[in-house]
Amino acid sequence: xxxxxxxxxxxxxxxxxxxxxxxxxxxxxxxxxxxxxxxxxxxxxxxxxxxxxxxxxxxxxxxxxxxxxxxxxxxxxxxxxxxxxxxxxxxxxxxxxxxxxxxxxxxxxxxxxxxxxxxxxxxxxxxxxxxxxxxxxxxxxxxxxxxxxxxxxxxxxxxxxxxxxxxxxxxxxxxxxxxxxxxxxxxxxxxxxxxxxxxxxxxxxxxxxxxxxxxxxxxxxxxxxxxxxxxxxxxxxxxxxxxxxxxxxxxxxxxxxxxxxxxxxxxxxxxxxxxxxxxxxxxxxxxxxxxxxxxxxxxxxxxxx
Amino acid sequence: xxxxxxxxxxxxxxxxxxxxxxxxxxxxxxxxxxxxxxxxxxxxxxxxxxxxxxxxxxxxxxxxxxxxxxxxxxxxxxxxxxxxxxxxxxxxxxxxxxxxxxxxxxxxxxxxxxxxxxxxxxxxxxxxxxxxxxxxxxxxxxxxxxxxxxxxxxxxxxxxxxxxxxxxxxxxxxxxxxxxxxxxxxxxxxxxxxxxxxxxxxxxxxxxxxxxxxxxxxxxxxxxxxxxxxxxxxxxxxxxxxxxxxxxxxxxxxxxxxxxxxxxxxxxxxxxxxxxxxxxxxxxxxxxxxxxxxxxxxxxxxxxx
Numbered sequence: 128x129x130x131x132x133x134x135x136x137x138x139x140x141x142x143x144x145x146x147x148x149x150x151x152x153x154x155x156x157x158x159x160x161x162x163x164x165x166x167x168x169x170x171x172x173x174x175x176x177x178x179x180x181x182x183x184x185x186x187x188x189x190x191x192x193x194x195x196x197x198x199x200x201x202x203x204x205x206x207x208x209x210x211x212x213x214x215x216x217x218x219x220x221x222x223x224x225x226x227x228x229x230x231x232x233x234x235x236x237x238x239x240x241x242x243x244x245x246x247x248x249x250x251x252x253x254x255x256x257x258x259x260x261x262x263x264x265x266x267x268x269x270x271x272x273x274x275x276x277x278x279x280x281x282x283x284x285x286x287x288x289x290x291x292x293x294x295x296x297x298x299x300x301x302x303x304x305x306x307x308x309x310x311x312x313x314x315x316x317x318x319x320x321x322x323x324x325x326x327x328x329x330x331x332x333x334x335x336x337x338x339x340x341x342x343x344x345x346x347x348x349x350x351x352x353x354x355x356x357x358x359x360x361x362x363x364x365x366x367x368x369x370x371x372x373x374x375x376x377x378x379x380x381x382x383x384x385x386x387x388x389x390x391x392x393x394x395x396x397x398x399x400x401x402x403x404x405x406x407x408x409x410x411x412x413x414x415x416x417x418x419x420x421x422x423x424x425x426x427x428x429x430x431x432x
Numbered sequence: 433x434x435x436x437x438x439x440x441x442x443x444x445x446x447x448x449x450x451x452x453x454x455x456x457x458x459x460x461x462x463x464x465x466x467x468x469x470x471x472x473x474x475x476x477x478x479x480x481x482x483x484x485x486x487x488x489x490x491x492x493x494x495x496x497x498x499x500x501x502x503x504x505x506x507x508x509x510x511x512x513x514x515x516x517x518x519x520x521x522x523x524x525x526x527x528x529x530x531x532x533x534x535x536x537x538x539x540x541x542x543x544x545x546x547x548x549x550x551x552x553x554x555x556x557x558x559x560x561x562x563x564x565x566x567x568x569x570x571x572x573x574x575x576x577x578x579x580x581x582x583x584x585x586x587x588x589x590x591x592x593x594x595x596x597x598x599x600x601x602x603x604x605x606x607x608x609x610x611x612x613x614x615x616x617x618x619x620x621x622x623x624x625x626x627x628x629x630x631x632x633x634x635x636x637x638x639x640x641x642x643x644x645x646x647x648x649x650x651x652x653x654x655x656x657x658x659x660x661x662x663x664x665x666x667x668x669x670x671x672x673x674x675x676x677x678x679x680x681x682x683x684x685x686x687x688x689x690x691x692x693x694x695x696x697x698x699x700x701x702x703x704x705x706x707x708x709x710x711x712x713x714x715x716x717x718x719x720x721x722x723x724x725x726x727x728x729x730x731x732x733x734x735x736x737x
Contacts, residue, residue: 142524142537149452149528152536189498219447219524221537223454231457232447232526 128205129173129387130258132251132279133166133184135236135268136208138194138217139412147223147230156224161411162197163218165293165376166264167204168413172380172402174203175415178387181254183207185247185268187237188214207254209247213237213268220372229370236268244271248278255283259387261290262379263307267298276302283307289386292338293379295319303337308386311379313344326351327358327432340392342382342399344375349400349427354392357431361396363404364426367419373412377402397427433510434478434692435563437556437584438471438489440541440573441513443499444717445524452528452535461529466716467502468523470598470681471569472509473718477685477707479508480720483692486559488512490552490573492542493519512559514552518542518573525677534675541573549576553583560588564692566595567684568612572603581607588612594691597643598684600624608642613691616684618649631656632663632737645697647687647704649680654705654732659697662736666701668709669731672724678717682707702732 143157162171170182186194186208194215198206216234223230239247255261261283263276272278276298283290289308292299295316303310303320310333312320320336323329326343330353333341340354349362381399390398401423405415448462467476475487491499491513499520503511521539528535544552560566566588568581577583581603588595594613597604600621608615608625615638617625625641628634631648635658638646645659654667686704695703706728710720 142539144537147454149454149535150533152538155537155539158539189494189501193494228455230454232449232460233457234447234460234463 128179128181128258129260129262129383130254131166131170131173131180131182131262131264133164133182133264134239134247134271134275135266136162136164136167136184136186136191136194136215138190138197138215139163139220140217141220141222141411143222143224146225147221147228159411160193160197161413162194162201163412164265165379166262167198168373168376169262169264169380169383170204171201171413172377172406172415173384174201176380176384178384179203179205181205181207181258183209183247183250183254185209185211185237185239185243186215187211190217191215207250209243209250211237211239211243213239236266239268239270241270251279252282255286255288258288260383261288262293262383263290263302264293264376264379266294273297274301277305280305280307291379291383293375303333306337306339308338309340309342309382310338311342311344311375311382313375314346317343342378342396344378346371350378350396351432352392352396356392359393359396359429360432361393361400361427361429363400363423364428367404367407369407370410371407373409373414374403374406376412377406377415393429396429397424400427433484433486433563434565434567434688435559436471436475436478436485436487436567436569438469438487438569439544439576439580440571441467441469441472441489441491441496441499441520443495443502443520443522444468445522446716447524447526448529449526451530452526452533464716465498465502466718467499467506468717469570470684471567472503473678473681474567474569474685474688475509476506476718477682477711477720478689479506481685481689483689484508484510486510486512486563488514488552488555488559490514490516490542490544490548491520492516495522496520512555514548514555516542516544516548518544541571544573544575546575556584557587560591560593563593565688566593567598567688568595568607569598569681569684571599578602579606582610585610585612596684596688598680608638611642611644613643614645614647614687615643616647616649616680616687618680619651622648647683647701649683651676655683655701656737657697657701661697664698664701664734665737666698666705666732666734668705668728669733672709672712674712675715676712678719679708679711681717682711682720698734701734702729705732
């Protein structure tokens with residue numbers, strides 16, 4: 128089983144409107160709701176790849192109930208979310224049908240009480256022992272200690288389970304110091320961590336801060352990995368137009384699934400890039416276009432820079 | 433008891449953002465949720481005025497559950513909503529804190545099945561016999577026959593209960609023909625019904641189409657009423673800046689409560705205008721500023737044009 132942790136889950140709502148005009152009234156022509164938060168997206172992609180997945184984190188209130196019922200409809204994902212007294216946040220993407228542009232609104236997460244955090248830790252400690260790999264994903268909701276990911280990384284390491292950390296800011300800085308197996312920053316997160324905008328030196332710097340391997344997302348140019356086995360760049364054979372939301376989560380799912388299957392770094396990176404590209408072609412985070420994935424898998428270029 | 437009917441109830445969500453910039457991402461700094469739909473707003477104002485109120489209509493799905501739990505927290509409103517299999521719509525108002533401007537997104541209502549409409553009619557037929565007055569408010573959700581309000585008006589008339597109809601378009605046109613006690617169009621609704629934009633002739637025309645009395649909202653200029661007892665214009669002593677959302681619903685509550693208390697037309701209009709003005713000073717539909725209401729009550733100017 129692969130365990131994904133999403134402390135700040137979300138109900139991802141998409142509104143389609145004919146045309147967005149600020150300070151006017153709009154009829155919403157389509158409403159879509161999906162279970163969200165980075166780790167939940169990772170879990171859905173892992174399940175679609177045929178992996179057994181357990182999703183933990185927090186869900187609460189009526190929005191949390193909707194999230195859980197949608198997750199129950201996602202085949203292959205076991206719900207191990209911990210109930211919290213606050214209400215799970217929504218994210219709203221308003222899509223302007225005339226241009227395809229998206230305007231995003233993100234609610235704040237619920238406050239997590241100390242007793243709820245303790246309950247989560249208990250469950251995590253049990254689950255992690257049964258896991259082949261762990262993904263720790265996304266932001267921390269209010270109330271969760273800023274060093275939370277460092278604690279979760281250390282627990283996994285003690286259990287001998289490889290852990291991938293995908294977060295930003297101070298939670299990333301503290302989490303890296305606990306020596307996770309992999310971190311997967313994007314360019315902005317890497318610059319915030321290291322102070323450098325030059326991908327290769329910054330990726331190397333991030334690795335010196337504690338991660339065994341650092342996989343930096345270069346957006347449409349693919350991934351750059353600095354690992355104990357070597358340094359690689361993996362690029363898609365062509366740039367695909369589409370919606371980049373969730374591409375990073377699919378890359379995480381690609382890396383983790385390949386790690387769990389015992390594949391080597393070039394194969395892990397090729398899978399992650401192919402899944403990212405296939406996600407850009409899909410309508411929503413947590414989903415990917417299987418045809419694009421199959422087509423891309425064999426043609427990702429993995430080179431040593 | 434006063435009965436309010438809201439066939440297309442809504443959960444009214446307000447997002448406050450520091451500044452609305454299309455095609456960017458926003459942190460929502462405040463989320464407010466209120467039970468909504470015109471008749472629900474009317475019910476809340478009636479309850480705040482000390483009237484016993486029953487709210488019926490439809491509510492369904494997780495959003496309907498949130499609406500009902502918020503309604504349960506509204507003192508004095510009895511919930512007689514009928515459960516429907518579809519999900520109650522949300523309305524979203526995005527308030528730009530830098531300008532105070534609002535951008536509105538309205539979801540479509542749930543589809544109402546024939547069996548659900550029949551269940552509603554059964555309940556309405558029972559409730560209307562115990563009512564001193566009835567308010568029929570707002571749009572019709574999909575599935576409800578376009579002549580629905582005409583049926584509800586006739587049932588109330590047969591039971592000898594005065595009925596106020598506040599809707600627009602074809603449901604208004606058909607409803608008026610069933611001879612309700614009062615209709616309360618705004619200028620746009622009146623123009624759509626009569627083809628005239630001249631308030632006094634258009635209000636007289638609307639009355640000839642079947643309503644015993646027509647009370648036309650003139651926005652910040654108050655109300656114009658053509659009734660069997662005479663014709664009046666009621667205007668606030670001064671124009672108040674604020675949020676006009678819900679001012680029409682408060683006018684309906686003012687008219688109905690004064691009718692139920694046996695007040696004459698000038699008193700009904702004075703109360704409706706004072707409540708509207710007090711609603712403009714309040715943060716949300718279904719609420720009013722009690723101090724403004726008390727201050728305005730005695731100073732509304734009711735004249736015969």
